[in-house]
Amino acid sequence: MHWYILGAGAIGCLCAELLHNSGAEVTFVLRNQTQLDSFNQAGRQVRFHDADTSSSINVDASLPGDHATINHLLVTTKAYDTLPALSSIQHRLAPDAQIVLLQNGCGQQQEVTRLYFSLQVWAGITTHGAWRDAPFSIIRAGKGHISIGPMGKPQPALPNGWDMLTPPVIAEPNIENALWRKLAINCAINPLTALHGCRNGELLTDPKLTEQMLSICEEIEQIAHARGHKLFASSLFHAVSEIAQLTGDNFSSMLQDLRQGRQTEIEQITGFLCREASTLGMQVPHNQRLLDQIRTLQSRHDIKGEGCE
The missing domain is CATH 3.40.50.720 (NAD(P)-binding Rossmann-like Domain)
Structure with missing residues (x-):
């Protein structure tokens, strides 16, 4: 083989x-x-x-x-x-x-x-x-x-x-549902940590970031359910909180990409979610704001794709 x-x-x-x-x-x-x-x-x-x-x-x-x-x-x-x-x-x-x-x-x-x-x-x-x-x-x-x-x-x-x-x-x-679960977790953790330059665990220790994450999770669940996907047995916020705690000392891949001047996967993560929302005629203002902010950060640093790793 x-x-x-x-x-x-x-x-x-x-x-x-x-x-x-x-x-x-x-x-x-x-x-x-x-x-x-x-x-x-x-x-x-x-x-x-x-x-x-x-x-x-x-x-x-x-x-x-x-x-x-x-x-x-x-x-x-x-x-x-x-x-x-x-x-x-x-x-x-x-x-x-x-x-x-x-x-x-x-x-x-x-x-x-x-x-x-x-x-x-x-x-x-x-x-x-x-x-x-x-x-x-x-x-x-x-x-x-x-x-x-x-x-x-x-x-x-x-x-x-x-x-x-x-x-x-x-x-x-049912790999499509598994992809949505991974997407949901990435949408909830990666852009926030990239924007604020923090470790995953700080999303739980900073009350303002925790509140933001909750709002982001609620929007993600609405879009996932509209597409026929049941993400987790508990709420997405509960699942994401567990993962943020388990990986508390880690820096997200999106934050690492920004710090190293590399293009992020924001368009395939939060961008995908926002496009799905638009197709469904639904609003996701918290996720859309994050998408716009990461796009602005990339533009400010003139970050472009460098081809496959």
């Missing part, structure tokens, strides 16, 4: 390790020659660190313009890079290729399913915590799980070889 990975960020590298440990052959598709040279100079190694241990794996790497056929592809780029990244390797995709999308946000999964309708497409979410302290060097921030489900036409519950991963991948028959 040979899996190619588009996106060598934290989640892409974690998945490379999981696939490698399951016995699969793994090859990164890196965005340019400079990144490939850097990877070669590092001995084609990905390094992992946590509080107690360090480890590494050796994997292969290629460029989008190469011609080796891709039968199995994992996409872990930023959500806004999905379509350009896939377009760059479209000539390499086998007619029956399997594609797994493991990313934040919503919208790109449906668009890939529409554009690549002849292929098998799965979407997934992960609760693994990790961040990249240097290229191909990953800090583990918490063990989690991966849930994957088919998009579009009927197909197997899991793509080839993913039943061999440890810890086991969860086969999610």
Whole structure:
């Protein structure tokens, strides 16, 4: 089994390790020659660190313009890079290729399913915590799980070889609902922490931020219910509060992107929610205000996309 990975960020590298440990052959598709040279100079190694241990794996790497056929592809780029990244390797995709999308946000999964309708497409979410302290060097921030489900036409519950991963991948028959749950959590936490430059836990210790988060959650639930999605057994605010407490010392990915001058995924997170609200003829003023504020921050810092990781 040979899996190619588009996106060598934290989640892409974690998945490379999981696939490698399951016995699969793994090859990164890196965005340019400079990144490939850097990877070669590092001995084609990905390094992992946590509080107690360090480890590494050796994997292969290629460029989008190469011609080796891709039968199995994992996409872990930023959500806004999905379509350009896939377009760059479209000539390499086998007619029956399997594609797994493991990313934040919503919208790109449906668009890939529409554009690549002849292929098998799965979407997934992960609760693994990790961040990249240097290229191909990953800090583990918490063990989690991966849930994957088919998009579009009927197909197997899991793509080839993913039943061999440890810890086991969860086969999610209703992946759309799972994507909405992840979206809801990201909408409630990421923009607020990015705007105020705070850790996740401060959303619970600052009364003004807690009140804001409650209003944001109420709007999200209204849109989700209108789309037929029951998010959690309890209220979204209760679920988000638990996650903010569990990840209290963490900085959200959106805040990290802003601090490092990178484009955020705000359009695929809060932007997606606001577009859904507009389609339904509903108002989400608190989420719309957050969307506008993050857009302004990005514009002020002249932040533009840099291509896939």
